[in-house]
Amino acid sequence: MAGSDAQSPNPAALLAVHPFVVGMEEAQLRRMSECVTTLTHFDTDQVIFHAGGVARALYLIRGGDVALEVAAPGMGTRIVATLHGGDALGWSWLFPPYRWAFDARALAPTEAIVLDGEALRRCATEDRELGFHVVWRVAREMADRLQATRLQMLDVYTERR
């Protein structure tokens, strides 16, 4: 689901200053910027994508707050994690079957650079060095979140008697 598209500034130029691409070389950045489709804004409570939907994009959040959620009968909606300016939202576009695993919802007005997932996969396949950089960055995000999730699962604040 898309939000309202902004006319300016140039999303490819904004890509160059996003933390996700820090350390990439000029040529890789240029190639990656070809995959940028738009700069998108989401209003508070606007759904960015639903679990089970086709994962078509990588969202590089520039500002705002996004909740990753799961809804289950009898449980209501639980927020699994929140993402913020500088974070990358979504890696399901990278791996088959290209379906979102969680819902994503803007908790505050949010701005994100949208990259076409299919185009990015194609670029990464054709340019192995770019492919390495993209996959390495996604892997780093996954590792950080895996570690955070492990700590969450440990429920460290619960006092054991």
Add this chain to the structure above:
Amino acid sequence: MQPRQKILVIDDEEVVLDSCLAILASGDYDTTTATSGEEGLRLAAELSPDLIFVDVKMPGVPGMEVLERLRAADPTAVAVVITGYATVSLAVEAMKRGAFDFLPKPFTPDEFREMVRRGLERRVEVLAQARERAAAESPGPHPGAEAGPMAPIPCRVLGRWDETYDTVSLALDPPPGWSGFRPGQFNMLYSFGIGESAISISGDPADSGRLLHTIRKVGRVTESLAGLQRGDVLGVRGPFGTPWPLGYSAGRDVVVVAGGIGLAPLRPAIHELLANRDRYNRVLILIGARSSDDLLYPQEIQEWRGRFDVDLQVTLDTATGGWRGRVGVVTTLIPRAEFDADQAVGMVVGPEIMMRFAASELLNRGMSPSRLFVSMERNMKCGIGLCGHCQAGAKFVCRDGAVLGYDEAETLFQVREV
């Protein structure tokens, strides 16, 4: 005029000693050399050097033993181990025995100079911590001094309120002769007929009219303390323990990381930071809690957040759809927090697993372990280093802590039984 800093180099190879002297000749230091461990130990006792380099492999007293004896004689000694047999296990062994760092041979003049710079910087920090600790140990007349340090002084409960479903705060009438406390210190609270527990003081140090403690109900003693009502009497011994290094933090960025009930021992430090805001650079307060129902002092957090000169972030481990803030463990706030890791001071309290991971994130950001402090309240019984319940090696958590430098606390984290 500042006295020249003293450097002692202990190595049996004359050529190494000559090189070190040549490298340091251009600096403003008093450099002394020793060609054996015995001579080095004698000179160290005589000169009290600010920085000592010790070669590992020497005839006579080996370097590791020299290191151990230096640290035993003067815990503030800053020593760097040098050796041509650089292995990871040797480095770990040196660190365990109290080395500040490890310099493999051969080293370049720049590497040596950089080590000298860092070692002397560390010495300044260690001496500042020692001074703060000494000041804390004599905070004024002890309320229980006449009756002995193990005798609790009866105090009346002035007020009691629920903080969360399992945590309450007690406001106590300070005991006669109470001369205040320093942020980070704790009291032993005695529920008559039940037992005693170490509870950090969680109020504003400037508030001399009442003594605040926040107590989480986790056992018989704390449940009994939490069940006290206005007008009831309990016993108090204290204040005990080392304070947060607020003096040392002046002029620096301060990063406070609190997890769960860990906000209670940090609250007095936060009060002092905010009351003297102009003494510090950036102040960051990063708070984690299990859920919104577990969040301590929500009203105060709101007030702190409203200040323009504080960066305060709250994150919950778990939240329902109605929560508008961050969700994730408190450690996730650290990578993007805005502070200057080269000079910032970290103060971390929470469950030990959380403290370890928070410390790891702060170190990843480049914060020196010597500027990172944690508070441990493990297994404390007497509060004055007599009973040995909280002893680990040469340390008593109650006497040498509860606020400890991370370089000291890290070894205690690995002692499961403390």
